[in-house]
Amino acid sequence: MIGEPIYLAFILMLSIFVGFEVISKVPSILHTPLMSGSNAISGITLVGALIAAGSETDTWVPIVLGTAAVTFATINVVGGYLVTNRMLAMFKKKEEAHK
Amino acid sequence: MNFELLINLAYILAAGLFIFGLKLLGSAATARRGNMLSALGMFIAVVVTLLNKEIIDFKWIIVGVVIGSFIGVLAAKFVKMTQMPEMVALLNGFGGIASLLVGWGVYHAGPSPTYFIGTTIFLSVLIGGVTFSGSLIAWGKLSETIGGKPVLFPGQRIVNALLLLGVITAGVLFILHPATSYPLFLGVIGASLIIGIMVVIPIGGADMPVVISLLNSYSGLAACAAGFVIHNNVLIVSGSLVGASGMILTRIMCKAMNRSLANVLFSGFGAVIHKKKAGEQGEAKPINSEDTYYLLDSAQSVVFVPGYGMAVAQAQHVVRELAELLEENGTEVKYAIHPVAGRMPGHMNVLLAEANVPYDQLVEMDDINSQINTVDVCLVIGANDVVNPAAREDDSSPIYGMPIINVDQSKTVIVLKRSMATGFAGIQNPLFFKDNTRMLFGDAKSSLSHLVTEFKEN
Numbered sequence: 001m002i003g004e005p006i007y008l009a010f011i012l013m014l015s016i017f018v019g020f021e022v023i024s025k026v027p028s029i030l031h032t033p034l035m036s037g038s039n040a041i042s043g044i045t046l047v048g049a050l051i052a053a054g055s056e057t058d059t060w061v062p063i064v065l066g067t068a069a070v071t072f073a074t075i076n077v078v079g080g081y082l083v084t085n086r087m088l089a090m091f092k093k094k095e096e097a098h099k
Numbered sequence: 100m101n102f103e104l105l106i107n108l109a110y111i112l113a114a115g116l117f118i119f120g121l122k123l124l125g126s127a128a129t130a131r132r133g134n135m136l137s138a139l140g141m142f143i144a145v146v147v148t149l150l151n152k153e154i155i156d157f158k159w160i161i162v163g164v165v166i167g168s169f170i171g172v173l174a175a176k177f178v179k180m181t182q183m184p185e186m187v188a189l190l191n192g193f194g195g196i197a198s199l200l201v202g203w204g205v206y207h208a209g210p211s212p213t214y215f216i217g218t219t220i221f222l223s224v225l226i227g228g229v230t231f232s233g234s235l236i237a238w239g240k241l242s243e244t245i246g247g248k249p250v251l252f253p254g255q256r257i258v259n260a261l262l263l264l265g266v267i268t269a270g271v272l273f274i275l276h277p278a279t280s281y282p283l284f285l286g287v288i289g290a291s292l293i294i295g296i297m298v299v300i301p302i303g304g305a306d307m308p309v310v311i312s313l314l315n316s317y318s319g320l321a322a323c324a325a326g327f328v329i330h331n332n333v334l335i336v337s338g339s340l341v342g343a344s345g346m347i348l349t350r351i352m353c354k355a356m357n358r359s360l361a362n363v364l365f366s367g368f369g370a371v372i373h374k375k376k377a378g379e380q381g382e383a384k385p386i387n388s389e390d391t392y393y394l395l396d397s398a399q400s401v402v403f404v405p406g407y408g409m410a411v412a413q414a415q416h417v418v419r420e421l422a423e424l425l426e427e428n429g430t431e432v433k434y435a436i437h438p439v440a441g442r443m444p445g446h447m448n449v450l451l452a453e454a455n456v457p458y459d460q461l462v463e464m465d466d467i468n469s470q471i472n473t474v475d476v477c478l479v480i481g482a483n484d485v486v487n488p489a490a491r492e493d494d495s496s497p498i499y500g501m502p503i504i505n506v507d508q509s510k511t512v513i514v515l516k517r518s519m520a521t522g523f524a525g526i527q528n529p530l531f532f533k534d535n536t537r538m539l540f541g542d543a544k545s546s547l548s549h550l551v552t553e554f555k556e557n
Binding site for chain 1: 171200312315319
């Protein structure tokens with residue numbers, strides 16, 4: 001039984017390859033929105049924070065840590081997607097720009 | 100209903116949406132849709148997580164989400180476009196601290212993790228902490244809350260090396276005996292935060308784009324490590340996706356500056372010795388807006404070269420106005436965008452897009468350089484280092500070897516600048532003293548407005 005760490009390592013390796021493949025094709029004009037957009041995705045930590053903030057515990061420390069984590073991660077996610085959207089809304093081709 | 104299966108299937112869907120969303124972000128036509136798909140993936144992942152049987156108490160979750168969303172919406176709505184780079188740095192830092200807190204919370208609730216989990220807890224704390232404090236410093240440098248100059252002191256590299264060694268040793272001890280190592284754990288948190296600061300302060304403000312890109316990657320890795328801590332697949336996949344994308348972007352930017360990443364991180368820009376003295380440079384020839392108008396009126400091709408100065412002066416709208424008048428006059432107008440112009444890659448593109456400049460008029464550096472000697476007038480607006488010929492000619496210059504836009508090879512160069520002060524990199528620019536260069540002094544926005552008026556009157 002090789003167990004979970006090995007499967008997780010497989011997933012890690014595959015994700016890295018996919019990341020490289022998908023990202024290397026982005027033109028420099030979109031690098032700023034890309035940085036902002038991928039930053040928003042890194043807010044996926046929110047998922048972990050939710051579990052931490054909502055789980056059963058006898059002490060208050062994990063709750064404080066979890067709630068703080070949820071708050072920060074939510075700012076990252078919400079702020080990140082909205083900011084990226086704001087940037088992308090401005091890209092117009094010539095015909096549209098002169099409307 | 101088997102919630103765990105449902106949750107994991109939904110996670111697979113979410114990860115797929117992230118990947119597809121990033122792919123669509125690769126083209127301006129589909130980018131917005133890509134971002135929304137990615138947001139949908141995030142929404143699914145978050146909602147489905149609430150079905151997790153480990154979550155029994157929702158009130159704190161609601162508190163955190165409400166406060167976080169409120170701040171996030173306000174920040175996104177009110178931040179100015181010129182503040183985008185530092186905004187991304189700040190948001191990135193928040194993701195880092197969240198990963199750190201998750202690792203801490205798991206350890207606190209279960210002080211005897213296995214070696215594997217202990218290692219991942221350590222990693223999520225270390226990477227998360229470094230990302231958080233490093234991003235805060237980056238935010239500070241870009242928002243000019245703290246100075247942009249590299250902060251150097253003697254023995255700095257030794258101090259940093261010792262810190263790193265110390266934190267790794269502490270980490271190993273922690274992993275081996277986690278139950279008795281709570282104070283050590285707190286020490287690791289503190290050390291990670293300090294390391295984050297120490298790694299970023301010796302880097303000059305001009306290199307912040309590379310730093311932000313690297314920290315963006317780290318926040319992904321921190322999320323990935325947190326994913327290993329709590330056995331969450333979507334964190335692992337998405338975290339490594341972001342980690343990889345940040346690494347690629349960092350590499351691209353380093354190549355654009357013709358410096359290695361090690362050079363950016365460790366050399367301390369200001370530490371490079373200037374062998375050549377800033378002696379006799381020659382005279383910079385000023386020009387006024389009326390004469391500039393005559394030059395532009397008769398030009399058949401004009402290239403705008405924007406830099407951070409254009410962003411500061413908020414001149415992008417006037418630039419577009421002038422460009423339209425030039426086109427009506429029969430001139431071909433292009434915009435030459437250097438990969439690291441501005442505070443972030445693609446920053447100039449975003450600003451020009453905000454001003455409704457059609458994105459097919461934007462040209463990349465290599466393309467414009469190949470036709471630069473056919474260009475009649477280059478208008479350099481608030482750009483300095485990216486058009487500095489010392490990068491080509493002077494091998495004692497700190498920026499030697501960096502690819503630049505060769506404006507000096509066009510017929511005439513007009514530099515819009517407030518004064519003769521040095522740019523972000525703090526070095527002199529021989530472009531200003533060349534024979535075919537004229538300096539149009541003053542605030543870029545007002546200089547350009549005068550030009551617009553001249554065109555309208557004639």
